[in-house]
Amino acid sequence: MKKVGLTMIGNVILAGCLVFLLFFYEGHQKQTTNKTANKGTSxxxxxxxxxxxxxxxxxxxxxxxxxxxxxxxxxxxxxxxxxxxxxxxxxxxxxxxxxxxxxxxxxxxxxxxxx
The missing domain is CATH 1.10.760.10 (Cytochrome c-like domain)
Structure with a gap:
């Protein structure tokens, strides 16, 4: 029973980290995308x-x-x-x-x- 509870807690933490990375972390990828998207516009x-x-x-x-x-x-x-x-x-x-x-x-x- 304890193993199932620990696994569930681990999965919740992992899911929270994934959500953070997907929605809040902008990192290098977004900066590169913005520079490319802004070329050719005023x-x-x-x-x-x-x-x-x-x-x-x-x-x-x-x-x-x-x-x-x-x-x-x-x-x-x-x-x-x-x-x-x-x-x-x-x-x-x-x-x-x-x-x-x-x-x-x-x-x-x-x-x-x-x-």
Missing amino acids: SADNAQKIVSSNCTTCHGQNLQGNVGPNLTKIGSKYSQSEIENIINHGKNAMPAGVISADQAKIVSEWLAQKK
Whole structure:
């Protein structure tokens, strides 16, 4: 009976690790895929894809704000370098490093135009 219980616990732990790897670990494979997918599209298209994949949960589908602040006119409040700094280093409840530094440059350029 103890063997069956230990085996079941082991299977649950293994399944949990597998779920983590499948849904949360982004690793090298995703970065390579993103670089390939972004070739041949404009910077604005890239920015919109990055934002829709990483930012809309907190900032809303149309950047109207949700848990995070409204970004529809963020360019009138912050410069591109300030926006890039916030993305890279975080501010208030926003964590640092949600996207890569290269992506932050693309997104900050796009957001700075929103006035």
